[in-house]
Amino acid sequence: MASQAAMQGEKMRKGPWHEEEDEVLITFVTLLGERRWDYLARASGLKRSGKSCRLRWLNYLRPNIKHGDISIEEEQIILQLHQQWGNKSRIAQRLPGRTDNEIKNYWRTHLSKKMQAQREENF
Incomplete structure (x- = not known):
């Protein structure tokens, strides 16, 4: 959680995702699965919240998502x-x-x- 990171002196990253972060998230989701997003966020070292990681995965990075214009x-x-x-x-x-x-x-x-x-x- 953001409050846990703040208590530990870590600053949570906000704003646009970088390509390197996407690659790390894809790797960790592949290894750990699509669950326990807070744990995945901490384990990956992304300094993003579990919610941010979950939404990035669900809305942009999942392999079965169509990219491009709506027909x-x-x-x-x-x-x-x-x-x-x-x-x-x-x-x-x-x-x-x-x-x-x-x-x-x-x-x-x-x-x-x-x-x-x-x-x-x-x-």
């Missing part, structure tokens, strides 16, 4: 399911390789503006 087909699925459910985490479950975080960010930066523009056109 037109994926966009249509997001729009359809957002109308139906409104819940991004359930939507991500229907798009293999896409994360909740990616869907949320795509909705906020692209699709919500697109939907707003379409509504204004119709009135």
Whole structure:
């Protein structure tokens, strides 16, 4: 935990991850598995919190994550399911390789503006 590191005189790293840190995290997750994130963070020497390591792994480094632009087909699925459910985490479950975080960010930066523009056109 951050408070434990602070008590031991260590300063926790915040901000953008570096490529070297990603490599260390990948190595330790490969060795120790996707569990006990606080232990993994300490054992790796990254000076990051367990939560930070877990989120970095889940949202960016997992081998089964799709990288790159969201396709037109994926966009249509997001729009359809957002109308139906409104819940991004359930939507991500229907798009293999896409994360909740990616869907949320795509909705906020692209699709919500697109939907707003379409509504204004119709009135």
